Amino acid sequence: MKIIPTLLPPLALVSALALVPVTTSSMAAADVANFEELEKFMSVYDRVKGAYVDQIDDKTLMKGAIDGMLAALDPHSSYLEDSDFDTLRTTTDGNYGGLGITVSIEDGAVKVIAPTEDTPASRAGIKAGDYITHINSELLYGATLDEAVEKMRGAPGSAIKMTIVRPGREKPFDVTMTRERIVLRPVKWELKDGVAVIDINTFSGNVADETKAALTAIDKATGGKPLGYILDLRSNPGGLLDQAVEVSDAFLERGEIVSQRGREKSDIERYYARAGDMAHGRPIVILVDAGTASAAEIVAGALQDQRRALVMGEKSFGKGSVQTVVQTGPRSALRLTTARYFTPSGRSVQAGGIDPDIGVPQLSDPDYNDRPRVREADLRRHLLAQAKADDKLLEQDDTSKDPRFAFTAEELEKKGIKDFQLDYALKTLKRLGTGSAVASAGGAKKSSR
Missing domain, CATH: 2.30.42.10 (PDZ domain)
Structure with missing residues (x-):
């Protein structure tokens, strides 16, 4: 059995010791219960194998049994064979057809x-x-x-x-x-009116290196003095945990980035930033929407909790779980949810998502008001968060709406605005400017909506 580093990194392998357990009445009862359940399964298997209208092979029956078992868990646990397994490998590598x-x-x-x-x-x-x-x-x-x-x-x-x-x-x-x-080109960047816009659309294996290369190129293009940075994580479905940690680290000088917690209370792993903020403390706006998920939410949550960035846009998807992928054969793997992750302040993103500091609707999308948002909480059998964050200390009473939110998609198009959220972020950063405004961006508080 081989563990492969896909989607999110697997847990470390631990060698097992064979011990002779002390038999207790409770353990004996558990063994009897387990045997009875297995007996039920074998009874159904024998009946299907012997009496189903068409002859059916064992591989089909076993695959169905495994799928049914994992379907009873959560939406992200699954068994992958053949084409599904190939898709998992190629999409993580960032090169596939379709x-x-x-x-x-x-x-x-x-x-x-x-x-x-x-x-x-x-x-x-x-x-x-x-x-x-x-x-x-x-x-x-x-x-x-x-x-x-x-x-x-x-x-x-x-x-x-x-x-x-x-x-x-x-x-x-x-x-x-x-x-x-x-x-996939997971990282793209451009300069708009002195603001560096970095678009990250997935967290495949080379994203951290490409993000750091983009930051270095931006320094060369601006003499190390952009007005600020927009980190666009909209519609980013996530990917590898280690890449999310490294990307977050590129914008942080110190502090926790994320923690992951398993079934047992003692099963906690924390990830911290190392010294060296490649954005030089300049203001950062992170754009998120309902498609911002998983590893992308780790980055947004880390920079938000560390007061390093303003998060702007819509509430994110809310996938706050970690999957371990264990290769079980040449073209098969078990993807099993093994932990939840938490932001530096202890917030569980699971089924709740990241709330933006400034809510900005995508008014340039003519279908914005009618189109439903699909989030983790809408999926059947989604995991519940273990703890809910108390954001009262982070909130303020600014509930006023920006008058620009009254524009229609047609009016924005006439003004030459194709992406309202990005335009709003650009104007926000230009107002922040440099110098003392950096502290304003880093220490901004959430507004209640």
Whole structure:
């Protein structure tokens, strides 16, 4: 059995000692109960094997049994074989074929979690919360997730037609796309009016190095004096824990970044920043939305709790759990939820997400008001947070709404604003400026909404 470093890093392997236990009445009762449950399973297995209308092989039955067992846990625990396992490996490496879209199954329907930036799906206008009902006029309802993903795959350059149902629109509509070899560029940066905008769209294996390279390049381009930084984590589904820690560390001088806690109270692992803030203490705004999840939430939570950045946008997805991935064969793996993670102040992000310091709606999206947000708390069998944060000490009574929030998408387009949240963040940083304003950004308090 081999542990592979995918999605989030596995727990350390510990050698086991074979001990002869002292038998007690409670242990004996537990053994009897376990045996009775296993006997039930074997009884059902024998019945299905001997009497099902079609002959069925053991591999299919065992895979179904494993899937059913893990389905009783949480949405992120699963058993991966064949194409599912290959997808896990290639998406973590950041190079795969397809459309660039993350989907799930909800009541038999294929639901979009998020399109990946600069992929066929995002360019075609696919949005989180959309339902894919048909592919090339073939009904998808009732298909498994693996079957749905297989239908989306194909040779780069081949065309695919999807029928989309979008809440808020009266009729379904078709979208035609061309499949591509998806080679993710996880980190992109640019300068806008003296502000450095760093867009991180996933946390695959090389994100920390690319983020540090971007910060070095920004220093060269600005003489080390940008007005500030915008860290865009919107629609970032997360990825590797170690990359989230390293990216956070690049913007912090000291302090805790994140802790992960397992089943036992003593099972706690903490990660800390090392000296060296590559942003030189200049103000930072982090943009988040309902698609900001997992490793991306670790970064946002760390910089928010350490008073190093203002978090702006919408409440994040709320995936505050850690998965250990154990390779069980050449093309199979068990992905099991083994811990929850907590921000430096002890907040559990699980099912609650990161609340922005300044709530900013994406008014430039014409479907913003009608489109549903899909978050962890909406998923069946989601884990509950072990503790809720008491944010009273962080809140203030500023509940006034910015008058700019009254603009419509059409009005913003006439003003040349294609991304309202980014525009709002840019203007905020330009107002903060430099010097003493750095302390204002680092020490900003949350506003209650």
